[in-house]
Amino acid sequence: MKLDLKGMSAWCIAATILASPCAFAQERTGLTATSIRIGSFGALTGPGYLYGKLAMNGIEVVFDEVNAAGGINGRKLEFIREDDRCDPAGAIGAAQKLIYQDQVFALIGGGCSNATFAARETIEKAAVPFLVVASVHDGITTPPAPTIFSTALTSTIESKAQVQYAIDSKAKKIAVVSMRDSWGRARYTPLMDELKAKGITIVADEEMSPDANDATAQVLRLKQTDADAVIMVLFPKPAAVFARDAQKLGYKPLLIGQTGIGDPAAFEDQVGVPGATAKFRTISMVRYTPNDPEMEKWRKLVEAKFPGDRLSVFNLFGIGSAQVLVEALKRAGPDLTREKLVAALASIHDFPVDVFGAPITCTPADHRCNKSPAWLAKDPSGPVKVLSITRVE
Amino acid sequence: MLLFSYLLLGGLTSGALYSLVALGLVVVNKSTGIVNFAQGELFMFCGFLAWTVHVQFGLAYPFAFLAAIAGGFVLGVVTDRVAFRSLAKTDVVGLVLATVGLAFVLRGSARMIWGGKGDYLSFPPITSPEPIMVGTIMIVPQQMAALAGALVIMLAFAAFFRFSRAGKIMRATADNAKAATLVGISIQNVYTLAFGTGAAIAGAAAVLAAPLSLLYPDMGFAFFIKGFAAAVLGGLNSLSGAVVGGLLVGIVESMAGGYIHSNMMEVAPFVLIMLVLIVCPTGILSLYKARDV
Numbered sequence: 001m002k003l004d005l006k007g008m009s010a011w012c013i014a015a016t017i018l019a020s021p022c023a024f025a026q027e028r029t030g031l032t033a034t035s036i037r038i039g040s041f042g043a044l045t046g047p048g049y050l051y052g053k054l055a056m057n058g059i060e061v062v063f064d065e066v067n068a069a070g071g072i073n074g075r076k077l078e079f080i081r082e083d084d085r086c087d088p089a090g091a092i093g094a095a096q097k098l099i100y101q102d103q104v105f106a107l108i109g110g111g112c113s114n115a116t117f118a119a120r121e122t123i124e125k126a127a128v129p130f131l132v133v134a135s136v137h138d139g140i141t142t143p144p145a146p147t148i149f150s151t152a153l154t155s156t157i158e159s160k161a162q163v164q165y166a167i168d169s170k171a172k173k174i175a176v177v178s179m180r181d182s183w184g185r186a187r188y189t190p191l192m193d194e195l196k197a198k199g200i201t202i203v204a205d206e207e208m209s210p211d212a213n214d215a216t217a218q219v220l221r222l223k224q225t226d227a228d229a230v231i232m233v234l235f236p237k238p239a240a241v242f243a244r245d246a247q248k249l250g251y252k253p254l255l256i257g258q259t260g261i262g263d264p265a266a267f268e269d270q271v272g273v274p275g276a277t278a279k280f281r282t283i284s285m286v287r288y289t290p291n292d293p294e295m296e297k298w299r300k301l302v303e304a305k306f307p308g309d310r311l312s313v314f315n316l317f318g319i320g321s322a323q324v325l326v327e328a329l330k331r332a333g334p335d336l337t338r339e340k341l342v343a344a345l346a347s348i349h350d351f352p353v354d355v356f357g358a359p360i361t362c363t364p365a366d367h368r369c370n371k372s373p374a375w376l377a378k379d380p381s382g383p384v385k386v387l388s389i390t391r392v393e
Numbered sequence: 394m395l396l397f398s399y400l401l402l403g404g405l406t407s408g409a410l411y412s413l414v415a416l417g418l419v420v421v422n423k424s425t426g427i428v429n430f431a432q433g434e435l436f437m438f439c440g441f442l443a444w445t446v447h448v449q450f451g452l453a454y455p456f457a458f459l460a461a462i463a464g465g466f467v468l469g470v471v472t473d474r475v476a477f478r479s480l481a482k483t484d485v486v487g488l489v490l491a492t493v494g495l496a497f498v499l500r501g502s503a504r505m506i507w508g509g510k511g512d513y514l515s516f517p518p519i520t521s522p523e524p525i526m527v528g529t530i531m532i533v534p535q536q537m538a539a540l541a542g543a544l545v546i547m548l549a550f551a552a553f554f555r556f557s558r559a560g561k562i563m564r565a566t567a568d569n570a571k572a573a574t575l576v577g578i579s580i581q582n583v584y585t586l587a588f589g590t591g592a593a594i595a596g597a598a599a600v601l602a603a604p605l606s607l608l609y610p611d612m613g614f615a616f617f618i619k620g621f622a623a624a625v626l627g628g629l630n631s632l633s634g635a636v637v638g639g640l641l642v643g644i645v646e647s648m649a650g651g652y653i654h655s656n657m658m659e660v661a662p663f664v665l666i667m668l669v670l671i672v673c674p675t676g677i678l679s680l681y682k683a684r685d686v
Contacts, residue, residue, distance in 0.1 A: 218650065248533045
């Protein structure tokens with residue numbers, strides 16, 4: 001068969017001419033001369049609303065502030081929310097609606113890890129820039145998707161920080177109590193890898209189910225090993241049961257949590273036993289507590305915009321992420337395209353944000369832009385305090 | 394010995410709560426022949442009702458207890474009217490699916506009503522949270538209160554069935570529905586009473602469990618599955634079997650966690666159930682009854 005090269009060339013040229021405006025149009029979807037449409041998905045209802053709705057409230061006050069100052073290169077930010085109900089199928093549907101129906105230019109959001117992880121493929125396929133706010137699943141950013149960046153900590157970063165905190169606290173015998181569902185596994189595996197890498201042999205490795213109502217067996221087994229630090233890979237519910245049962249059985253080790261139990265004040269309330277959380281330390285993505293005077297500006301803005309709300313750490317997640325996205329949009333310039341925004345995100349280096357533990361750095365090879373977890377503690381009947389920041393390499 | 398006593402107490406407490414959930418399931422199954430898959434969600438909903446009365450309205454614990462039982466009864470009656478009576482002419486699968494649907498409705502409703510108040514709500518302890526030392530053994534008043542409360546409810550329940558007219562009617566209908574109809578008993582009313590009573594027990598169990606657990610809209614399924622396991626273990630038509638089954642599930646769970654490994658806690662009761670069902674497919678107490686005859 002003889003190939004008609006002339007004919008093929010003509011087809012290629014025609015296809016290129018036809019496709020280019022199409023690709024160009026896609027690059028500028030969600031943009032007008034006066035607006036940039038940004039979509040957000042996360043849980044607006046259900047128990048995950050803290051990581052969804054509240055984070056979005058934080059994003060919105062940053063966008064309002066930007067718009068009040070004239071927008072970015074003359075364009076105002078439009079913000080569209082979609083509820084993923086903390087459900088993987090819901091997140092895929094929400095991402096599809098925002099991308100194809102609402103035609104957003106970029107995405108910011110993602111609360112529940114498994115839901116956001118499920119939406120990764122949809123977002124990656126559509127090549128829409130996406131900045132993750134609160135989801136910590138490693139798979140969202142590792143291996144890196146070209147257009148997906150994260151200002152959330154990841155499971156691996158948190159696991160490394162937990163091990164480092166135990167070492168820094170001079171713990172002699174370290175134990176682990178974990179959930180082994182998909183959420184727990186995503187943290188348990190890197191935790192064990194990190195312990196191995198540091199040459200630490202744990203004295204006990206116990207398990208709890210997310211719905212556990214009694215931790216007597218786990219506490220007694222840990223008590224027998226005399227572990228002085230317990231790394232908790234648990235949701236607040238089993239963690240509260242564990243802390244409560246530890247207290248009642250007279251076992252008082254250092255309890256090392258993670259962002260799943262990111263609010264020490266709420267945790268103290270959930271445990272409900274005086275003194276049971278006195279040695280509880282946990283990770284926060286942000287270096288301030290809502291009652292810190294440094295957060296006064298944001299408290300006023302959030303509480304004015306959303307009457308009845310009180311500033312929370314979840315608002316701060318959104319505020320931090322939104323500041324990074326705004327900076328990237330500014331750097332991408334007035335002739336904005338999705339490609340330029342991705343390039344701008346990848347070039348953010350040592351960018352100071354009002355709320356995170358350290359300046360934000362993204363690179364083309366590593367889209368995990370926040371690697372500085374803050375450690376929180378709450379004295380019984382005292383305020384929540386930031387103890388330190390761990391820089392994870 | 395100390396380890397054994399702690400594990401036994403923990404297991405008995407959890408087991409007593411599973412027994413109450415199982416009792417509710419058995420009451421409905423014995424009267425109507427179906428498993429109420431909404432039992433866990435009825436339990437959850439009553440827990441939230443009690444929280445509202447006790448924490449939000451600031452009323453004393455006994456009022457919360459009564460509210461949960463009364464609320465449970467009403468919800469049970471609604472279950473009968475919505476998921477059972479209106480579908481009475483369909484087959485068992487249809488009825489069971491209706492209870493599954495009701496479970497989702499209750500869960501969604503709880504999310505709408507209480508979901509925005511925090512991810513997990515804590516219920517204040519009934520007693521002092523501080524443990525009491527009796528010799529070398531540490532007694533946790535909260536656990537003892539839950540255990541004692543569960544035992545009182547079980548005894549009250551047994552008395553209801555043995556001595557009250559309504560209880561006797563329910564027993565008669567469960568034994569022979571046709572004969573009960575012939576002597577003028579309204580079967581429909583018995584079904585309503587069975588659903589109401591089953592849900593009221595779930596309400597009582599929820600108030601006892603709430604201070605030990607935390608309240609959240611998805612909590613019902615975990616209790617349902619343990620209660621269902623307990624009911625199957627004891628025999629789905631045996632009230633005393635439900636109690637024995639629940640206690641066994643709780644104790645086996647606790648002992649397996651303490652003496653083997655904590656990853657055995659979820660598995661061990663179900664392994665036991667499989668073994669028991671191989672030997673006596675109609676439940677552990679059927680063996681006892683067969684010998685008795």
